Amino acid sequence: MIRRTFPYLFLIVLSIVIASYNRDTREDIKVEYGHKNINEPYRIVLETYNNRYICNDCEMMIKSYKNSAQVITSTGNVYVFDDVGCMIRWLDKQDFKGEVKKYVYTHDTGFYIDAQYAWYVRDQATPLGYGFGAYETSMGAMNSAVTSSQIESQFGNFSSNKNTTKEIYEYTDIVKFALRGETLLHPMIKREILKQNK
Numbered sequence: 001m002i003r004r005t006f007p008y009l010f011l012i013v014l015s016i017v018i019a020s021y022n023r024d025t026r027e028d029i030k031v032e033y034g035h036k037n038i039n040e041p042y043r044i045v046l047e048t049y050n051n052r053y054i055c056n057d058c059e060m061m062i063k064s065y066k067n068s069a070q071v072i073t074s075t076g077n078v079y080v081f082d083d084v085g086c087m088i089r090w091l092d093k094q095d096f097k098g099e100v101k102k103y104v105y106t107h108d109t110g111f112y113i114d115a116q117y118a119w120y121v122r123d124q125a126t127p128l129g130y131g132f133g134a135y136e137t138s139m140g141a142m143n144s145a146v147t148s149s150q151i152e153s154q155f156g157n158f159s160s161n162k163n164t165t166k167e168i169y170e171y172t173d174i175v176k177f178a179l180r181g182e183t184l185l186h187p188m189i190k191r192e193i194l195k196q197n198k
Contacts, residue, residue: 028061030054032078041103041112042070042078057086058128067126067133069104070112084120085130088178102171107133108140120169122177122193123184131184131193132174141168167196 029051035042044053046062053062062068062082069087071079073096081087084104091097102115107124115134119141124133135141144166169177177183184190 028052028054030056030059030079032080033076035072035076035078038072038074038076038101042072042080044068044070044080053080055080055082055086057081057090058083060127063127065105065110066107067105067124069102069115069134072101072103074099083126083128083130084115084132084134084174085126085178085183086128087115088175092179104134106136106140107144109136111136116171118171120171120174121166122169122174123166126184129183129185130178131190132178135168138168142166 030053032042044062044065045051046053046065054060055062056079060082062080067083069081069084071081071087071091073079079090081090087102087104091100091102103112104115104118105112106118113134113136118134118136119138121133121135121141121144122131124131124144126132133141133144135144182189184193
């Protein structure tokens, strides 16, 4: 009997040791301090094992650069977000919202750019489901390959037509949509947006 249970006991003890080691050695990062240049985005490195970037609004781990955003204060504090909608919601609650630079990761060029100069679509598949996808060029936004067909299983059966151009928005528009709750998180709004981009 001891011979049969020993391997299982060994595996249980080993998993407890590994779990406690991971908890002690991994650092969750919500804020980076001391960024020197507010006019340039902070270089986030997601591939490391020791550090995990955590969204300041929803507190989920940031797993991909796509749809991520960052806010940099005048003092050099960098706040990171996994969804553009999270950044907008969080920033609306802050006293220092007028003294920051906002950067969003663009789908078409793969860089962080100033959120004010990006173009946005509302039907993107995003980590928290707000649906705001950022693009550096207006053509990239209008011809984005992410359409309602990728989220048809969530809500209805919509077909995709890649030749259809989409409505695109500026940053001020998506701020209004996010603060009014007009995102893909709202079932009626989601249905209307997906029908428009059909």
